[in-house]
Amino acid sequence: MDPKKKTVGFVPEHDINTSDLPSPGSSNNNSTINSPVSALSNTPDLSSANTPLLASNPGSSASTPPASSTQPRSINKSGARSSYEPMKSSYEEQWGLADRASGSQKAHKMASPRDGSGFPKDQQQQQAGKQKEGKGKRVSISSPVISATSKDAKSSGLGIQGSGPASAEASGSSSPAQAGPGGKGPQKPSAPSQKSMTKAERRELQEKQKAEKAARLQAGLPASGKKAAQVLAQPNSGFSPNPTKSLASSFPGVEAEKAIAAAAESTSQIKKREKLTKEIGLFAHLDPPKFANTASAHKDLHPAVVNVGLQMAQFKICGANARCVATMSAFRKAIQDYQTPPNTTLSRHMQTYLNPHISYLVTCRPMAVSMGNAIRYLKYEIGNNLELPDEDARALYLEKIDNFIRDRITMADQVITSLGLNKIQDGDVILTYARSSVVQGLLLAAHAKGIKFRVIVVDSRPRFEGKQLLRALASAGVSCTYVLLTAIGHVMREVNKVILGAHSLLSNGALYSRAGTAVVAMSAHERKIPVIVLCETYKFSDRVQLDSFVQNEIGNPDELVNDQNNNFGHSSSRRYDSVTSSASSAAAGGVLSGWKESRDLKLLNLLYDLTPSEFVTVVITEVGLIPCTSVPVILREYLPMIQQ
Amino acid sequence: MDKEFDVVANYKTLLVESPEISMPVAAIESLVELIKHSKATTMSEFMLSIKDASQRLKSSVRNSISLSAGCDLFLRFVTRNSHDVADFETWKATLISRGQSFVEKADACRYKIAELGVPFIRDGSTVLIHAHSRVVSLLLQKAAADHKRFKVFVTESSQTQGGIRSAKVLRAAGIPTTIILDAAVGYVIDKVDMVLVGAEGVVENGGLINQIGSYQMAIVAKAANKPFYAVAESYKFVRLFPLNQYDLPTYNADTLSFQELNTDHDAKSLEDGTPSSASQTALHLKTAEDQTSQGSNPLVDYTPPNYITLLFTDLGVLTPSGVSDELIKLYL
């Protein structure tokens, strides 16, 4: 590992901010985009963990306007992503990292005087710190950029957003040997010369380099400057630099002028870029799919948290309860192993310590409501007990975490099970969808109690989560039927109850759960079959949402390709009702294996959906059976009490 | 001579003699009898006498929708064929023979309908029927004879005792039948697989006129997403287009009227809330049944076509929109 790149032990808040997050993702996004530079694969590359958080960031500017924490995040460096309306879909904002705003000011102060904060006075580190800081700044530049360009780019009703970030900077200047995405450390050859530059100059250079790289990517060139130069050198390469237009007035500085000078990106070019990047216009406001990586994990994160993050990203831990428990347990370990740095107390520093962990988890997968509520509770407890001595505080936090898991999850599940047992009778035919841990618990308990019922498990692509549930039930001896979601019209006639799990219940009574839940609930509602939802109160959210677009999670589109990896070797079955079947379907690679090369083909892997409240008959929580429209009542009345 | 041929009396006799006959068929048969006895010598006289007779028939019976349908059909037939008449007597003879063959075939209609409807009764299903309808009973009997296993709920329909009659007939055929209160239709609807009713008349838009309670059942069936089938012979298609319940010819102002308080006794005792001994006899609180027999509770209601899934007729299984097609063809 490059010694120059030794990272700081405790990274100040402002350095770990949203801007970092897309970059690891972006490095992986490149692999899904037709960029030749897909040096990084999607697999977590532990070797790259050696490199600091900035791995994919070739440079960052620093002199630009201060980060404003309310800026929407998730700008992909490659320029592939667009940002969007200033809606707070940023999970950090929601889940308590919003004190980044004050944090960034604090961090500025912290950075210089306190060496106790763990900042070695090494200039390299400082530079590294500045780089991080600069990256953060980059975000704020970008968002005005986006809104400006989106106005221009508004040609189709499909919400094509403007181009990504800071590609404003003229791509004309080709900079030497810029670090490629991910996997490589930041500045290599240029680093020595940076020593001689002032801080401001360094920042400028880094920002410029970063912008150039972004512009290159946007134009479809390889990210690395060398390779891009090669491509451009070839005649008939067909590439022309197309930087974003009119970033102009939104930000001051050198970059602005360059931006103004930059040619406008025409609508068709935007469209082309969108096609290149396979971004779905309808969901442009959401984060792009995330992939497992440790590139964003610097070595000062507690390994337990890194572990959990990786497991979540690979869907080895999935499900609201599982993720929450895993997260809380990991935090528990982190708190246990935590050593208070000098000149501060544990209670005062704890939040700062935890925030990078939280950010890292968000980079692995967007924050689940359950996790978010748990973290918020933890922070609330931390904030409430600032005056405690260190060891007492630590013990308190551990106890609170344990209690939370015990009371709000484990015991709650037991209460829900006992309440739910009243609703299952002999002779019932129960339908459930995908895999909910609470539903599994209830069905197993009912079976153990001796109630005679049978279960229909409905499952769907691409995750086939229902198979786990099926296995658990079948091993326990429950009589089960297994179908895919398309057969729901066919099986629903035999069913007399539907029991579903939830990711979250929203304040307008809607159910936010695994994609496909809405289809199941709608089919049951059609036949007047009661729909029972099992949901612990800690999953209630005060968000309101009307449809599945406002907030959602987009998964890895490659999961939809029906190939060996995804479908256990099943190629699509021979067409029953047609003599001809397309030759490609017989290919082991699956019909869509060439989707990235196809100009007009996109894949959308949506992970959640919203079920309107009228489809849900009753919600069973640990405080009793409630209609789903009573969620805000519970939030108002019960939660303060429960929290004590 | 026999201008005194009393078509109404003949009609009533027919109904008594053959209980299985339906009203429109009896009406047509009476009209055929009238033709036999008619001494008219000119075309116009003849037509007038037929028209007059059918008017009398219609007004003699209170619930005359199906009767009207039958009469109108016969009239239409006569009118249509009155054009190329070579010989009056031959024509009369033809009318008589046609009419008689129709009456004979009318029975066969029911069997045809039963055959069409039987496949819709699935093994293991539960059927909800309304009061007593001969065609429905026939259909269910045929299904039972075809070795289908099914159960039947029938509404009591106490004023006509229709439910009890149906239950008797069905139980005799070996079908497990349960009589339910009319008010319990909403309660049982989730247990049934389909609803089957007969018809007094089928109107132009495919809507149904049937014994009171049918509309309610149709609404409940629609809310519960259960199919609602109506069974009707094609001679019950009538050229009416009701806009709502109250647009029927059977409607009169007395229906469902609010009773006046008769005596001061009543008024006083009602104020006190204490029934005086005198008022106990004086208070003629009419029960619904009393009201029905005195014409102030309706006997039939109208079910709009969007509640009806399919109609089983001897012309085939029709959707409600297909009915108007048939009517147009006839009356064109």
Add this chain to the structure above:
Amino acid sequence: MSLNKNELVDDLVAKLKRRQLVGSSAVSQATLKLLVVVISKNNWSTANQLLTLVKSVGQKLIQANPTELAVGNIIRRVLHVIREEYREAENDKTNTEFHHHAAPLTTSSSMYNLLGESGAAQEEQVQFSHSLRSNIIQEIRDIKIELENIHENIKNQAPLHIHSNEIIMTIGRSKTVEEFLKMAASKRKFQVLVAETAPSYHGQEMALELSKAGIETTVIPDSAVFAVMSRVNKVILGTHAVLANGGLVAISGSHMMAAAAKHHSIPVVVCTGLYKLSPLYPYDEDSFNVTMNPDSVLGFEEGDLIEKVTVTNPYYDYVSPDFVNLFITNQGGHPPSYLYRLIVENYDPDDQTFDL
């Protein structure tokens, strides 16, 4: 000579039984070809004989594959053609009986005939003539041409129904819908969302074809159908068969898509040729369904699970007529309530079941 004819019939029967010949279009064309041979090569002198002949062939074919409704439709079409030709031939002969003038106006199912004589007896009397035979064969050839041009007629209506910047959703793979969308794409710019239709994954094939034609296509998993429906402008479905009440027998997953569309008040359009219209009613939802190999749902890799659970893989779905807003057929666009008319025009009520 007759041996050859029987061989042909048996050959087709075998193909249908072994499911070597599947797909409404292919089956219809094969059946028509066979019927032409049967009619032209057999000896018959009266209408009844001919009808009986065709019905017997029809019975065999339908028994070979009862869920392939197209066979029955074609047989009924041909029977209808035969009856019509006879009626016309009969009406050419002058007739003084007064009820006959009504015959061409009304079909045999008219209420009017309640009081008239039944027309069945008349078929007996007309002798066949060569012109009659060739007329019938000609009519059948016309039907054949109509079948071949189905896609042409349907897709020409595409620009009427699809407009700029619309988002269309579809499921499964239907050649008719594919042609429809491709034709629209040549004149308009729009997007298509295709549900991948597990476990057959026909949706994926459809998406591939559409994208090759330059239409902006997105593949979504079936679970996302309700989620994205609020942004969709139209749902366009293909179907295996259309039943007499307007209901559809379409690929598994169509029901949930149509129901989701209804919930969001999105119009559902069905593109189908008239040869798929069957005069049969769905006695229950599964009358015409088939179940497929469950291996594609739960494969043998999950061996330990398979012995403990039941797996169902229905191929078709029944879509109730309430969910369908419009049928686009080779004869134009019709609402579901009009189908009875098309049935009356193309089939005879006596042919519901082929009882001889």
